[in-house]
Amino acid sequence: MKIGVFGGAFDPIHNGHLHLAREFAARLSLDKILLIPTFIPPHKVRSYMAPAQLRLQMCRLAVEGDSLFEVSDIEIRRGGASFTADTLKEISLQYPGAQLFLITGADMFLTLGTWNRFEEIAKLAVLCAAPRDEYNSEKLLDYAKTLEQRGARCIIQDIPLLKISSTILRNKISDGEILEGYVPEAVEDYIRKYGLYNNHNNQQTLNDEQFIEIIRGRLTQKRFEHSLAVAEQAKHLAKLYGADPEKAYTAGILHDIMKDAGKEAQLQIISDFGIILDNVEKNLPGCWHAIAGAVFIEHILGIKDRDLINSVRYHTTARAGMSILEKVVYLADFTSADRDYPDVGTMRNLAATDIKAAMKYGLSYTIKDLVGKSMPIHPDAIHAYNEIVSAIEKGGTDNGQKE
Ligand SMILES: [Fe+2]
Ligand SMILES: [Fe+2]
Secondary structure (H helix, E strand, O other): EEEEEEEOHHHOOOHHHHHHHHHHHOOOOEEEEEEEEOOOOHHHHEEEOOOOOHHHHHHHHHHHOOEEEEEEHHHHHHHOOOHHHHHHHHHHOOOOOEEEEEEEEEEHHHHHHHHHOOOHHHHEEEEEOOOOOOOHHHHHHHHHHHHHHHOEEEOOOOOOOOOOOOEEEHHHHOOOOOOOOOOOOHHHHHHHHHHOOOOOHHHHHHOOOHHHHHOOOOHHHHHHHHHHHHHHHHHHHHHOOOOOOHHHHHHHOOOOOOOOOHHHHHHHHHOOOOOOOHHHHOOHHHHHHHHHHHHHHHHOOOOOOOHHHHHOOOOOOOOOOOHHHHHHHHHHHHOOOOOOOOOOHHHHHHHHHOOHHHHHHHHHHHHHHHHOOOOOOOOOHHHHHHHHHHHHHHOOOOOOOOO
């Protein structure tokens, strides 16, 4: 068996990559091409990069239905710096007896001699590259000779390259251009769906105004108004209990961002980012939007503040050990101006005066409601309830400022 090993950031994967791989497969009679998106260490991740799970997913979409390709998450799964020597070794163990061909771009090829444990790489795989032009071709052939003196086997193939690069594509996307012909259709759809590479230069500077525009486009009118009301209420409660009012406001805007996306889309983004739902969660579709929402604001909107992400993540179930911000957002969702249920008055009074009593009331209300409907209860909610009940027993109620 002859296997082509083709690694790269694939940010995003495009038809130039696929063309190169297919040409090598045809010319060298390869049976399979392994596409291996590389893990990028956090300190090297630039703001415009797509998260690893999305790059992986785009590779999968790009070659769906094409039996020549297989997408491997071997490096992303490892989740740290990967050395090509280790990757090749693992592949050779997975496919005993297979002959491996490492496919590299021209620039990459010209550095191969300096790679970590080059001799091992050279032993494990035949090194393949395609020149960019005639001048480049000479350079590659010369360099191949020096590598061969160190025991490598090299194949330089004159493959006409497509004039595409991931950098050009990212710029086109951020300029709103159509990518037809540059990437497989499924990849283009995916990029649009998640708004990847959009305004990639100012991704980190999104402000509340922009967040409001984003949710306006994603939510029904009713839910949009609810979100703004929760934001107001969260800010108000944050001031009462000593959480950051700005953060609380932002969390309120974003807390239901995935709620109207549809169950399938919620599950999709959850699995795209490698989150595995446990058995209870699988049966609690009501909490999916909170998990999906946390993923969305972290990975798609580029929010880095863990407390803010958690306050979206736990706004439906709550959990033991909640921060003040998490509690504030949880309670704001219960008591925002648009809310209208029999106990809302009591709940609002409690939220304004005693955060512990309010949490206990909110949790009891939700749990009773779920039991009444014969619905499962998320263990996080039970843990939160147990914690708050024993805290009240021990210390009485208070306004939460001592926490
Ligand atoms: Fe919600
Ligand atoms: Fe909500």
